[in-house]
Amino acid sequence: MGQKVTVCRTEHFNAAHRLHNPAWDDARNAKVFGKCNLPNYHGHNYELIVKVTGEPDAETGYVMDMKALSDLIRELVTDQFDHRNLNTDVEVFRQLNPTAEHIAIVIYDILRPHLPQHLELKIILYETPRNAVEYPA
Ligand code: NI
Numbered sequence: 857m858g859q860k861v862t863v864c865r866t867e868h869f870n871a872a873h874r875l876h877n878p879a880w881d882d883a884r885n886a887k888v889f890g891k892c893n894l895p896n897y898h899g900h901n902y903e904l905i906v907k908v909t910g911e912p913d914a915e916t917g918y919v920m921d922m923k924a925l926s927d928l929i930r931e932l933v934t935d936q937f938d939h940r941n942l943n944t945d946v947e948v949f950r951q952l953n954p955t956a957e958h959i960a961i962v963i964y965d966i967l968r969p970h971l972p973q974h975l976e977l978k979i980i981l982y983e984t985p986r987n988a989v990e991y992p993a
Contacts, residue, residue, distance in 0.1 A: 862909040862978075863919045867929050869904065869938035872897040873954040876943075897941055902959070903982035904933070906967065910975040920975060932966050956983040960991040 874897045875889040885893045892898070906929055910919045940946055942954040952958050960981040968977055982988040 858911065860909055860911055861919050862907050863922060863925070865906045865908075865922060865925050865929060867904045867906070867926070867934050869902050869934045870899060871902060871937050871940050871942050872899045873942040873949070874898070875953055875955060877953060897943070900983050902937075903985075903988075904929070904963065905980040905982075906963075907978040907980065908971065908975050909978070910972075920971075928967065928970055932970065933963050956981050956987065956989045957991070960989045964991050 873892075874895065875892040876885055877888070880888075906925065908920050908925060912919055937946060937959075942949045942959070944950070946954075948962055949958075952962070960979045963981070964977060964979045967979075971977055979991045980988055981991075
């Protein structure tokens with residue numbers, strides 16, 4: 857057929873984080889990150905949309921089996937992030953400020969090797985209903 861289609865799977869996780877740059881003093885951290893820098897962490901209800909683009913398979917008519925995609929996201933991402941403190945419980949964020957931008961890049965890098973090479977991947981992550989990031993840009 858030759859037409860590309862994007863399939864989208866929405867998942868959800870709750871997690872705590874704190875935005876902080878250890879190279880800066882407290883005043884600069886407070887100025888840049890505001891309440892997100894408060895020392896005792898705070899939570900977000902993250903809405904994750906995983907978009908996979910490719911041509912529908914000639915035999916199945918699917919770009920990708922959505923159950924397989926959902927299982928992959930749950931196993932590799934939401935089971936690891938949900939109800940966790942991202943800064944302390946998720947290894948990669950011990951050294952990486954867990955902004956929505958960084959979380960989206962990390963999720964992309966986790967999922968990319970598990971998807972067929974010919975399919976394109978995009979991550980949209982809502983940190984609040986009004987703030988979202990998209991990667992790749
Ligand atoms: Ni926050």
